Amino acid sequence: MKVLVAVKRVVDSGIKVRVKPEGIDLQGVKMTINPFCEIAVEEAVRLKEKKLIAEIVAVTIGPKQGAESLRHALALGADKAIHVTTEARIDQAVQPLDVANILAKLVERDNYNLVLMGKQSIDDDFNQTGQMLAGLLDWPQATFASNIQITDGVAQVIREIDGGLQTVKFKLPGVITCDLRLNQPRFASVPNIMKAKSKPLETIPLDKLGKLHNSIQITKTEAPAVRKGGAIVENVDVLLQKLRTEAKLF
């Protein structure tokens, strides 16, 4: 069984970003693999360790620096990588339907049995690409996975839903998007980082597989309003008075 894992390169979640009207300022900013995509890679590696899958291929769509996220996936245990290159901004111009279309082309070309993806990119927060890919391929999907079991070509997935956990199953091929509690990704060891440098990495210019449609135009980006600091009150009576007179809650 072959698995395609989609990994996106995003601004590191620990960075305080500078917001400009035209978007986040990416100049000199630390970038990293999208955390949900790292969880997807880890899950693929665990399935391979259980001998449930034979090959893991990591794919990214984006500028040349995206190769760093692929090398990270290779160091975690992916076997091969595909870099679909474009100089367009991946947090703005490479949109979910574009990504889904390109991934669908690769699935058709290389016959994968499963696509593992992050549930969401932390830069654009779309949470759409996995769903669109499943639609384009006409494959079943399970989103927000917090547990994945594969037996005899059937995937059983526990999904995190509002107020609980839902278990679904479907016959592969299919698409699964990974949630935070699915696993804790391992650290890449130094020998594995070295080994990753010699694993195969195929580069394909984006226009060989499709094009960017820019179907959504981002008209403005704003930083969230600065929150006012809280205050410590002496006792409950003062709190109630402030809630009544200042916040006018009752």
Ligand code: AMP
């Ligand atoms: P989104 O729909 O943008 O929130 O992204 C959901 C998931 O789609 C991500 O976690 C990735 O697995 C995948 N994805 C989105 N954009 C890209 C990209 N440029 N390259 C590779 N995978 C991507």
